[in-house]
Amino acid sequence: MTTPEVMNPEFAGLRIEERYNPFRECIQGLANEPITVRALLRRADDLLADEADFAGLGDYGLDVIVERLASNRPRVVIIQGSPDHPAHLFDHEHSLRAAARIWQNGGVPFTFGIPVICDGTAQSNIGQSYSLASRNHTATAVNINFEGHSYHAAYVISGCDKTPTGILSGLAAADRARRQPERGSAPVWSIFVPAHVLKGGSIPKRTRQKLQAIQDAAIAAGDRQLAEDIEENCHYILQCSSDEAFLGQLMRAEEKGLIGLAEREQILNELAAATCDDKGGICAFNGTGNSSRTLVAALGFVPAEAELLTDEATTDVVRHNVDLLFRMFNKPEYSVCNLLEKNYANAIRIHGATGSSSNLMLHMPCVMRHAGYDVSLHDYARVRDAHAVPDIFAHSLTEGRDTFVLAQQAAAGLHHGMTSLFKALADLGVPMDLDAPTVAGLTWRERVAAIPVAVSPELPQERSVIRIQPIRAISGTDVMQGNFFSSCTLKVAGMSTESYKRFNGRVFLVRYYENEIDCNDELRSSDLIDRLAALPALTPELLAAIRRFNGAPEDESVRTMIERGTLAFALVIAGQGPTAFGMPEMFTPSQNLRHHGVIEKTSMMITDGRYSGVTKGACVGHMVPEAYEGGGIGALVDGDLLWVQLTERRIDLLDTGAFLAGRLLPLPNAPFDARAALIAERRARIEHRQLQVAASSMMDNVTNAEYGVVPMAVHKRARLPWPA
Incomplete structure (x- = not known):
């Protein structure tokens, strides 16, 4: 006995409105792709079968899949990352939950993965020469797969480092190309669901005792500065970044003869083993990972309920996200390029107010140039200079206000993440564009109006990461x-x-x-x-x-x-x-x-x-x-x-x-x-020295940093004025 073909009646008659359907006009895709959809749905069915509220997937035979493709039901690709990156440990399960809901909503789910370089792993070695290149390669790979298989929309499981902006760039380029009348295509829609936040580690007691012994030896040897430097670093939550500082300090200790090589390496091994929580996620410091999460949220691409997760996304959260994506279909105002155009100034001001990574000074113009807008670093400066933006983000790795704590505060209902930041800035007179759209189907004005206060009075301001009064005037x-x-x-x-x-x-x-x-x-x-x-x-x-x-x-x-x-x-x-x-x-x-x-x-x-x-x-x-x-x-x-x-x-x-x-x-x-x-x-x-980098990843034909280090072909196409 099978359940009805469409489980969610809200989208029962939904088809994408466009002149050209490649799965109708060309038989080859209609012949090739259904088996990939069925395999994906089989795995989703197996994963969810034991969940109490799982209503089933109904008939997902090849003939049904073919009919959906031929009738131009929404073709939604789930973009996931590689499991050799801590942020993407649960992407497989997440993608299966999303695929199930896409099918239940009458769509056709697909998935593909992309390699994700971990900037922490790539530090201090040749890997860092591949990091920024990976963003451009990601944009190209996403665009090729998205366009090559003619997807309508993307459900993005967003990680950290360069991939969120790389993926967004590839989708923006597809959206811009589809605006050509000859294509006869609908625009591109997308929703981003950031990976949960990784809880920082703590220094094991035995390791702390070893570090203290080194501090004592340094003082006895007359190097109080080394002892103080180690003490200061011990106050941080244990992250790969603090491990790097310990490496430098222990090398100083070894050079002074306070420890030997074997002891240095043993301490570093103990620190490494205690660093990352086995649930994975985006590291708890406000680095490029969390700054990218902040960016895509400020650009309106992230559902509020999925913005600051402390664990892998549940089935309920995934269903909600997919439903929001489906409600955007056939509405051009929610297309990728339109969200970017309307929210870019907002994103610049949020970037400043949150003290986010300076890496985004490259990635923000990169995304906008892929979307066709003639944007550079100087546009960032123009928006920033037009109105001062105060520092309202009291992020700290030593005082119990890291990003994992921020996520915990959101989960407890003490603030509302990005919506709270918009409200706090607007209350302080910063000219946020509250009429800009978001994937929630609401403007920022509507989202802000739905929360009574930016931060609950139950959360003392000294403990809150988000502040309702400026910490200081300089920021960003x-x-x-x-x-x-x-x-x-x-x-x-x-x-x-x-x-x-x-x-x-x-x-x-x-x-x-x-x-x-x-x-x-x-x-x-x-x-x-x-x-x-x-x-x-x-x-x-x-x-x-x-x-x-x-x-x-x-x-x-x-x-x-x-x-x-x-x-x-x-x-x-x-x-x-x-x-x-x-x-x-x-x-x-x-x-x-x-x-x-x-x-x-x-x-x-x-x-x-x-x-x-x-x-x-x-x-x-x-x-x-x-x-x-x-x-x-x-x-x-x-x-x-x-x-x-x-x-x-x-x-x-x-x-x-x-x-x-x-x-x-x-x-x-x-x-x-x-x-x-x-x-x-x-x-x-x-x-x-360049010979150390593989020729395939050299960045020869790119712009300078003022234009986001984008390929020259992208740079030449970016001619639309911003703001429009």
Whole structure:
């Protein structure tokens, strides 16, 4: 006995309205695809058979599947990730639940998976040169499969790192192409369901005792700073990011003879085994994973009920998501490109208010250019500058306010995730476009009106991640300019207010590195301060000028100048741009800087590469033009002077002679002619280093970071004005 063909009467007569149905006009797809649908539904039937409220799937024989395809019932693909990434451990079960509901709603379910690179796993090795490339490859792969098999819509099981924006880019490109009248196609609809949040780990008691013994030994050896750095890192929830900091600190301890190699490796093994909860999910720090979750939610693609899960999605949640997707069909206002156009300014302001990853400064224009809009980094700056956005996101990995806690607070009904953020900002006078549509079938205005308060009064503000009053005026990521580059980014949200004030107006001495390996080696050394103090560029004349500029005593030693912050360094890592080396994240050197108590307080890092979303401190990235393309960053040398004016959003290369004479005089540009031979030597070394990256993944034919590092074909098609 079979149940009715369509279990949900709400969608009984639903067919996609379009002139052309490839499964009717071409017999081959109608012959090939039904067996894939039936196999998927068999597995879904087996999984759900024992659930009490499962009504069954009815008849899913090949003849029924063929009839649905031929009559243009909604063809919905479930896009899942690879199970070798922690965020995608339960995608298989999730996809089967979604397939069952798609069939019950009268649609035809399909599924395909994509490889997902874990940025944590790829850190500090050649894998980081493939990370950003993976976003572009994902966009291409998703677009090829989506268009090649003529799907109408996508149910996206959204993970972390580069895949959410890669998938969204591929879907946006399909939607834009289908707008051509000759296609006769309906637009593309999509819904994103982020993976649940991964609960952070904690340091095992036995491991903590070993770390304490190292701290005690460091103090006895006269290195109190190392002991303090380890202590500070122990206050973080245990994540792969804090493990990286421990690696650097333990290497310092080993170099000082406090531990041996075997002990270092054993401690690191113990930390690694205790890091990730076996349920998987998106890491609990506010890195690119959770920033991408925030982005797709701010763009209106995420159902409120699925935004902040603490465990794998239940059947009820999946059914609700699929039903929302079906209610959007045949309504162009909910198409992918329309949601992007209407919500992009909102997403920029949410990105700033939540202090999200600076990686999104690449991914946001990338998505919009795939959608056909002529958007760049400067549009981000234009929206940001039009109205100040305060910091209202009190995220912390040391004070019980990480993303897993945020999700727990949402599950307890103490706030409403993205809707609460919209309400809090609107209440503070930030011009959010509340009339923009969302996949819930409601505008933001309707969603905001449905909640009485942004955050429940039952949740004390000091414990809440989302704040209803500004934490401080500065927030987000600034777009900087200067005399030796076109643009770069600085995540001011990652800087303390004290650091922001201290660094504003300072002159920094350049310490130049041709790659991150050299920088890591120096930052992890136990004699880092002595190494910096011994730089040949620190001539007596330059030191005297720096003392005069900072009001330091004339007899202050170089080491004391470094320890007190009289002498500050700009640690410059060049040759990391997209065409040079794939634009890897400089997370490890930034983490080593962040967890060195002396250098972190006074110095900044500058690169034409990227940073991890969890990076803290004064970290400047995405410098355009990159060194390999003739950018001024590749012409810097040890001893150059950079004048950093944060409030003016400028970094300028100074005339050293004028500085020695007591004047701050920016040069017209970088000294390309005077250093032509050095620049050529550096370029040759970059080209040799490129051989480490497989040719198939080199990012040759792409734009610079201002335009999101997108393929040139995508860049040339992006001609629509935004806002429309």
